[in-house]
Amino acid sequence: MGIYADKNRKTKQLIQRSFMQMLESKPFESITVGEIAKTAQMNRGTFYLHYTDKFDLLEQMEQQLFEDLGSHIDELQSRYSVMHTFGEGQEELAAALFRSIQFHVPALKIFLGDHGRAGFHIRFRDALAEKVRSHLEKDENFHAKGKVPMDYLLSFITSAFLGLIEQWVRNGLEKTPEEMAALYMNIISFIQKR
Amino acid sequence: MGIYADKNRKTKQLIQRSFMQMLESKPFESITVGEIAKTAQMNRGTFYLHYTDKFDLLEQMEQQLFEDLGSHIDELQSRYSVMHTFGEGQEELAAALFRSIQFHVPALKIFLGDHGRAGFHIRFRDALAEKVRSHLEKDENFHAKGKVPMDYLLSFITSAFLGLIEQWVRNGLEKTPEEMAALYMNIISFIQKR
DNA sequence: TTCAAAAATGAACAACCTGTTCATTTTGTT
DNA sequence: AACAAAATGAACAGGTTGTTCATTTTTGAA
Numbered sequence: 001m002g003i004y005a006d007k008n009r010k011t012k013q014l015i016q017r018s019f020m021q022m023l024e025s026k027p028f029e030s031i032t033v034g035e036i037a038k039t040a041q042m043n044r045g046t047f048y049l050h051y052t053d054k055f056d057l058l059e060q061m062e063q064q065l066f067e068d069l070g071s072h073i074d075e076l077q078s079r080y081s082v083m084h085t086f087g088e089g090q091e092e093l094a095a096a097l098f099r100s101i102q103f104h105v106p107a108l109k110i111f112l113g114d115h116g117r118a119g120f121h122i123r124f125r126d127a128l129a130e131k132v133r134s135h136l137e138k139d140e141n142f143h144a145k146g147k148v149p150m151d152y153l154l155s156f157i158t159s160a161f162l163g164l165i166e167q168w169v170r171n172g173l174e175k176t177p178e179e180m181a182a183l184y185m186n187i188i189s190f191i192q193k194r
Numbered sequence: 195m196g197i198y199a200d201k202n203r204k205t206k207q208l209i210q211r212s213f214m215q216m217l218e219s220k221p222f223e224s225i226t227v228g229e230i231a232k233t234a235q236m237n238r239g240t241f242y243l244h245y246t247d248k249f250d251l252l253e254q255m256e257q258q259l260f261e262d263l264g265s266h267i268d269e270l271q272s273r274y275s276v277m278h279t280f281g282e283g284q285e286e287l288a289a290a291l292f293r294s295i296q297f298h299v300p301a302l303k304i305f306l307g308d309h310g311r312a313g314f315h316i317r318f319r320d321a322l323a324e325k326v327r328s329h330l331e332k333d334e335n336f337h338a339k340g341k342v343p344m345d346y347l348l349s350f351i352t353s354a355f356l357g358l359i360e361q362w363v364r365n366g367l368e369k370t371p372e373e374m375a376a377l378y379m380n381i382i383s384f385i386q387k388r
Numbered sequence: 389t390t391c392a393a394a395a396a397t398g399a400a401c402a403a404c405c406t407g408t409t410c411a412t413t414t415t416g417t418t
Numbered sequence: 419a420a421c422a423a424a425a426t427g428a429a430c431a432g433g434t435t436g437t438t439c440a441t442t443t444t445t446g447a448a
Contacts, residue, residue, distance in 0.1 A: 396442080
């Protein structure tokens with residue numbers, strides 16, 4: 001093995017594409033391995049040559065999404081690491097974030113909706129929170145502000161951000177990433193004017 | 195029918211209790227009707243006398259949760275309707291909210307986690323958002339602040355709040371509702387100090 | 389081009405789950 | 419006690435699962 005990596009990758013991609021296509025019209029639970037194979041026009045046994053389960057399939061796709069988005073975010077963080085978390089470049093950073101998320105919307109639309117797998121939003125949020133945590137910890141201004149437990153703060157912030165993304169996806173991406181970033185800033189300042 | 199309502203209710207409760215008990219140790223997808231019946235020590239056919247599906251069962255339980263929590267919130271809103279949304283009584287209102295949620299934590303713990311059904315957090319958030327919307331609309335201070343689309347604002351706020359709840363549940367309810375309310379206020383003010 | 393290894397196929401398999409039916413028994417109400 | 423609703427047990431066909439095995443197709447390298 002290893003020499004036939006291309007072939008295997010292609011087959012896996014075919015399975016994944018077919019699977020995603022089906023997930024648009026029916027929920028994960030009601031999709032059978034047989035149907036996936038039929039859609040991908042391959043033998044059912046071939047599926048089991050690459051995945052142990054339909055759960056395994058979805059898990060690998062989730063993992064892949066997290067890795068892809070994670071490396072995007074890492075890249076952003078190194079580029080914006082100079083700025084303070086709540087400083088000048090916040091809107092710019094947010095826009096960049098919305099931009100990289102926009103790229104993965106087809107998958108997110110499915111995984112976050114009710115055709116995906118239970119608990120995805122938590123796994124996604126946790127992955128996001130980990131990135132935000134390391135970003136926050138580099139901000140020397142952060143520590144002084146104390147008083148708020150990190151886990152709750154992260155859960156609050158990332159959930160709120162994810163909520164915005166969900167609404168964005170639900171509205172059919174009718175706004176540009178830059179508009180979303182501006183919207184984000186407006187909401188923050190709205191909450192300030194209590 | 196109707197005369198035997200008690201008997202039916204009891205059987206349904208037995209099914210629901212058994213179901214919830216199983217959901218603590220295994221995910222919804224892997225639970226079979228046969229297992230539910232076995233746990234509840236009844237014939238499999240009896241299950242089908244009360245629910246068409248295991249999906250039907252979960253749906254009814256979700257619905258029930260929304261109704262219960264919804265009426266609690268309605269009650270709160272009428273009690274706190276005098277105050278402005280972001281006014282003095284906000285912390286008190288938040289505490290009351292956390293208190294009524296605390297009551298439903300056993301169910302929420304399951305439904306929000308990865309043993310539940312996909313998309314629950316969205317359905318829950320939507321139900322919550324509807325309550326918050328009507329509350330916001332009564333606040334005459336709200337309209338003037340404009341500039342932020344209602345749907346995004348609601349999604350942001352309710353997701354953030356739900357994120358706090360999720361973290362609370364995850365941490366095993368180690369804080370009182372009042373502490374959570376204080377925490378909530380602290381986070382809000384933390385975000386202000388940018 | 390040839391050839392061996394890897395991948396895909398088709399078919400079969402037992403085991404399980406589903407939803408429904410039906411005759412029978414148990415339970416609750418009057 | 420008598421009637422009606424609820425629960426039972428058993429059976430049913432239809433479908434899904436994951437695995438096996440012999441066979442064919444595809445692939446990359448000699």
